[in-house]
Amino acid sequence: MNEVVTSLTAAARQLEAPDSAVLKLAPEDCLEFEAGARLGGLSIAYQTYGELNAAKSNAILVCHALTGDQHVANVHPVTGKPGWWQILVGPGKPVDTDRFFVICANVLGGCMGSTGPASINPETGEPWGLDFPLVTIRDMVSAQARLVDHLGIDTLFAVIGGSMGGMQVLQWAASYPERVFAAVPIATAARHSSQNIAFHEVGRQAVMADPEWCGGRYLTKGCRPTKGLAVARMAAHITYLSDPALHRKFGRNLQDREQFTFGFDADFQIESYLRHQGMSFVDRFDANSYLYLTRAMDYFDLAAEADGKLANVFMGTKSRFCVVSFTSDWLFPTEENRKIVHALNASGARVSFVEVESDKGHDAFLLNEPVMFDAISGFLDGAWRVRSGA
Amino acid sequence: MNEVVTSLTAAARQLEAPDSAVLKLAPEDCLEFEAGARLGGLSIAYQTYGELNAAKSNAILVCHALTGDQHVANVHPVTGKPGWWQILVGPGKPVDTDRFFVICANVLGGCMGSTGPASINPETGEPWGLDFPLVTIRDMVSAQARLVDHLGIDTLFAVIGGSMGGMQVLQWAASYPERVFAAVPIATAARHSSQNIAFHEVGRQAVMADPEWCGGRYLTKGCRPTKGLAVARMAAHITYLSDPALHRKFGRNLQDREQFTFGFDADFQIESYLRHQGMSFVDRFDANSYLYLTRAMDYFDLAAEADGKLANVFMGTKSRFCVVSFTSDWLFPTEENRKIVHALNASGARVSFVEVESDKGHDAFLLNEPVMFDAISGFLDGAWRVRSGA
Structure with a gap:
């Protein structure tokens, strides 16, 4: 902590x-x-x-x-x-x-x-x-x-x-x-x-769906849309990797366990990895910046x-x-x-x-x-x- | 309404x-x-x-x-x-x-x-x-x-x-x-x-990040994680389509406007389309069912x-x-x-x-x-x- x-x-x-x-x-x-x-x-x-x-x-x-x-x-x-x-x-x-x-x-x-x-x-x-x-x-x-x-x-x-x-x-x-x-x-x-654009829009909607985003005024209100931003990062992160690389790196390997838990914990290594990517990202990035920069990319058409x-x-x-x-x-x-x-x-x-x-x-x-x-x-x-x- | x-x-x-x-x-x-x-x-x-x-x-x-x-x-x-x-x-x-x-x-x-x-x-x-x-x-x-x-x-x-x-x-x-x-x-x-598995995990995290999901007890508590489920559906929906099909169908076409709004409205048709997919999905699907069925697919390994x-x-x-x-x-x-x-x-x-x-x-x-x-x-x-x- x-x-x-x-x-x-x-x-x-x-x-x-x-x-x-x-x-x-x-x-x-x-x-x-x-x-x-x-x-x-x-x-x-x-x-x-x-x-x-x-x-x-x-x-x-x-x-x-x-x-x-x-x-x-x-x-x-x-x-x-x-x-x-x-x-x-x-x-x-x-x-x-x-x-x-x-x-x-x-x-x-x-x-x-x-x-x-x-x-x-x-x-x-x-x-x-x-x-x-x-x-x-x-x-x-x-x-x-x-x-x-x-x-x-x-x-x-x-x-x-x-x-x-x-x-x-x-x-x-x-x-x-x-x-x-x-x-x-x-x-x-x-x-x-x-x-x-579609992937970026999903990320933005994930941020804006988080009630802690507060219409973008989270800094003034003392809250932080960490969950929404983490989901956005997780979705984006998949697009940065290739299917073969994911297969080589994680495959269907389980995380610290021998068998399925039959629940919604991170059974698979890929889940654990993505959750970590999401959580560590929110520590170093501003949610509104994420909205702005994804939008800048969407608008780009030289x-x-x-x-x-x-x-x-x-x-x-x-x-x-x-x-x-x-x-x-x-x-x-x-x-x-x-x-x-x-x-x-x-x-x-x-x-x-x-x-x-x-x-x-x-x-x-x-x-x-x-x-x-x-x-x-x-x-x-x-x-x-x-x-x-x- | x-x-x-x-x-x-x-x-x-x-x-x-x-x-x-x-x-x-x-x-x-x-x-x-x-x-x-x-x-x-x-x-x-x-x-x-x-x-x-x-x-x-x-x-x-x-x-x-x-x-x-x-x-x-x-x-x-x-x-x-x-x-x-x-x-x-x-x-x-x-x-x-x-x-x-x-x-x-x-x-x-x-x-x-x-x-x-x-x-x-x-x-x-x-x-x-x-x-x-x-x-x-x-x-x-x-x-x-x-x-x-x-x-x-x-x-x-x-x-x-x-x-x-x-x-x-x-x-x-x-x-x-x-x-x-x-x-x-x-x-x-x-x-x-x-x-x-990675894409499914993003969808599940989007649902579970929604405070209205209430640890899965939303039906008992009279709320509904519609925003989280809509984000999950949007992310999944991109994976159901191909890049060329999206290009052919939507390209970078704007929705009901001539120029960018320089904001976060659905400027592009693809954004409007995805939002619609998300919103219409939550009217006909149960969020927990979505968690269960995605998990069933993840576990599948014949x-x-x-x-x-x-x-x-x-x-x-x-x-x-x-x-x-x-x-x-x-x-x-x-x-x-x-x-x-x-x-x-x-x-x-x-x-x-x-x-x-x-x-x-x-x-x-x-x-x-x-x-x-x-x-x-x-x-x-x-x-x-x-x-x-x-």
């Missing part, structure tokens, strides 16, 4: 005083949300790794996924676990911090120090809740651009990310083509599919910015692209990634495409996948040779 | 006085549950279509799926909709009621008139709730066998069903090989996979009865089999159905196998699939020629 209380306190502290650098925009420096709102004074919490060179040409922006955050390659301040991409980012790693200056910002709408629905609305002195304007992928990228400006970086050497992070990569390449030298969208899509023609979004781009997908990813299947590649080809962009053979499903992008590592380091090496004139 | 109240009343009435024939077993006629309980006086609600011939050789037992019931081919007494397999069962249909006597019973643990957790526990005078013993697929089949005995039928000409219905078909062939002349398991598996060797389950069977799967069914994929076929081959059984090309996902077995119809009617024709000596 103590452990939970401690981590709750730790999570709450990240909202007010995150264990990160924070860029606080001036009150008059307003961000125009796609939803129509204009907000000044936003906070953008971020981590950096490595050193920015004198020419400010070696910066790589990492974009995190739905439930990720800025703690890419350091011990997480709430969970105490390694950074979510520590396997890929660090000294001597494919994204080599001995060579590159790596930046990762908590997304707008998040809950690890960047402004979001759990932040205080200065006009009321209370948490925004659902009064916070809806955030889109484009808004997240606009906020990140403010941070890149603040760091004095004109052109990012690379922007890289998987899943919702990959959406941000694509949006960067679309919104700021001249500021992106190389782009690595991984296990993502240029638009959220009907099935993707081609809609160009009359439905994705190729037109990238027309004339000088950025280089490396698109990565995984064979067993059924949430963002290869087909969706290939559509990005086709559009880039049609737009005349330089693009390489790697479909990695893996049975680990969507989560493969976070795991030990040597073929992905080789693809990323090879691509970055080549691009860096061009960029640095070596 | 009136409509809901009416259908609630109609649903409640089905528990006490179903619009079906009901076999009421004698108090001393006990069914031995796999979970260890012995219960007498069980009710088995059922429908029949067509006429039993003098030789009692033309009976076909239809087994329903998780949320189905005995109303295969008549207007449903609660929803007012056509029977769930009216497309397949009826005069001149593939399961031709001009020729065959078709029986379908509400499963044990269900909520349309057969005894289940919403039934009254005679010892307390209150609904059983979670005190009802857990039901397995084998228990369902045992109860059905009592009904078949009662109807004076020695050998069923055929047993047919999809999904959980297909599990019952396999269990019939395993438990009563001499009473099954022909078996048609459709879109099913000989065991529930880890991913299948090979476990024979030291993990599925072929041994069917060894020496004289039944004929026709196994049907659908290319886009990712809940009970062709691979799982093929395992049944391989086991039947290894056991020396007569078996034909049809993988139907369809983009409709798991629900294809309920829909207009001419190749499935042809396979079933062709198989039944051939088997009937043998059975009737024609």
